[in-house]
Each structure stands twice: as structure tokens, then as C-alpha cells.
Amino acid sequence: MDAAPTVFDQLQRVAALLDHDLSRSLEPLGLSRARMHLLWTVHHVGPRSQQQLATALGVTPRNVTGLVDALVASGHVVRAPHPSDRRAFVVTLTDSGSGFVAEAAAEHARTSRDLLESVDAGDRDAFTRGLAAVVDRLERTIRDAEQAP
Amino acid sequence: MDAAPTVFDQLQRVAALLDHDLSRSLEPLGLSRARMHLLWTVHHVGPRSQQQLATALGVTPRNVTGLVDALVASGHVVRAPHPSDRRAFVVTLTDSGSGFVAEAAAEHARTSRDLLESVDAGDRDAFTRGLAAVVDRLERTIRDAEQAP
DNA sequence: TATTGTTATACTCTATAACTATA
DNA sequence: TATAGTTATAGAGTATAACAATA
DSSP states (O other): OOOOOHHHHHHHHHHHHHHHHHHHHGGGGGGOOHHHHOOOOOHHHHHHHHHHHHHHSSOOHHHHHHHHHHHHTTTTTEEEEEOOTOOOOEEEEOHHHHHHHHHHHHHHHHHHHHHHHHHGGGGHHHHHHHHHHHHHHHHHHHHHHOOOO | OOOOOOOHHHHHHHHHHHHHHHHHHHGGGTTHHHHHHHHHHHHHSSSSHHHHHHHHHHHHHHHHHHHHHHHHHHEEEEEEEOOSSSEEEEEEHHHHHHHHHHHHHHHHHHHHHHHHSOGGGGGHHHHHHHHHHHHEEEEHHHHHHHOOO
């Protein structure tokens, strides 16, 4: 018989399940994780140049070109001319793109409520605090690892 | 100013951070996530045929062919003849592969301990219970969604 | 000279379909 | 006939490098 799963195991399991759940909800709408991520980022930081999006997403500018191409083709974003720099485009959500992000946000809120309700009422505050602490610790670990390579 | 992050947001953040951390630790060793997943699976379920690995990993047999090819080339696994079915191979870890999995397991244990220690001592039990409840809920949600498509 | 986005090229992971050798 | 694994082909996501237009 196996030992009890560690916190790491469980968090990995959560990651896999979230990924599975997200992909499942996105697929019928013809949107991949990477494209949704770009859509989501544009929604949250506002219309930006492809360079800025590349930085925000942590991928190369070339990669953003491909993702924006696909999202333009599917009608979720448009490339608008940059007001002061004729080399650059400003990537902006269409109504369709905005509606899509709003729907996704609503579903996230639903899932969030369900997940929190699945936690015993007396454990909820401690769980929430613990989760925040874990996020902090992971962020710090990664920052440290990147600063001293 | 943004509202406080939801449980969903935080779990997604954890997923992204874990992914980042794992990729970072694997890259210098020349192992991708997908290959490590196969290695890990062989370690946990024991030497298996490629068909069985495909089922365990939730990918196509063709995909397993490619991953095993790469892991054979890097010396982490070998294809042994199946004792009773001459069509099949049994994928087995080499010493190098086993050593690698052991190292990864040790690092996971370390990370797990660090993460749990980052949670306030009084919150730890509730956090652990809450995490288990969330995993259960996610698994149930996905199972339900797959049974009634 | 430096930056923005693109073309060119390549690699990994993934999938489906057709094929070979065995069962 | 059915199964195990492979070849053939395709597509998404990612990367680097070289190049055009513009800053």
C-alpha cells in the first residue's frame, strides 16, 4: 500500500486536473490554452504591443506572432496600428474576444466557489491562508533560483 | 486595485509555478516533462508494454513510441523483449533512469516539506484536509463531465 | 545603432490513419 | 480477426537567427 500523498503530489495532481478541466472547457470553443492565455492577458493588462505581450507571457515575440495570427483568424482579437510607432501593432480584443473572456471568468468564479465549498467550513480560512503561503513560497523559490543561476 | 485572488486563481498560479519549477529542474538534465512523466510512470507501475504505458499516460501508442525512442537514446530506459508476446516490448528503467527518478523523488520530498513549513503551524492540518477535499472535488467534476458528454 | 515584427528553420508533443508482424 | 508497435503525415507551441521597416 502506498504512503499518503505529499503536499507536492497533491498540488501536482491539482495542476493536472485544472489543466484537464480547462482544456476540456476550451476545446469545443476552438481555443487552445496558449491562445486563451494571450486573450486573458490582453483583457487584464489592456491593449498592448506584441513585444509587451511577449514579455507578459514569457514567450518569444515570434511566438506571439503565431498566436495573434490565429486569434485574428478566429475573430477574437484585431491588430490596430500603433498610434506613435509605425513598426508596432496594438493587439485589442474584439467584442467576441471580450465576451469569451467574460464567460471564462464566470466559469472560473463558479469553479472557485465549488472548490471552496468542498472544503469543510471550519477549515476554509486556514486553507485559504495556507494556499496563499504556498504561493508565496513557490514564487520566492523560483525568484531565488533565477537570480542565482 | 484588483480584488483578492480567488481559490481558482491561486490554484492556477500554483500550477504555473510548479510547471515552471519542474521544467527548470529538468532542463539542465536534458529531460522534458513528457519524458520525465513516462520515466516516473515506469518507476511506479513497473516495467510495462508500450500499450500499457500509453493507457497509463493517457496518450496514443504512437506518442509513446517517440518518447521511448528518446529515452532509449538518452540511456534512461531500454526496450526488452516481451517474454510471451513477440509483438511487444517491455520498457524498463536503466540504472541511470532509476537514479534519476530517485533524485527527482528526493527533490519532491524536499519541496513538499518546504511548502508545508511555509504554512502556519496551526493551519497545517486544515490546509492538508482542504487540499484533499479540493482534489476530490476536481476529480469528481471531471469524471462527471466525461461520463455525460 | 536599436527595436518591432516577420520570414525561415527546427524541435517536441500530440493526434489519426495505414501498415507489418504477430497473436 | 484483433492487437502491438511502427511509418507517414499533420498541426500546435515553442525556440533561434536573419531580415525589413522604422525609431
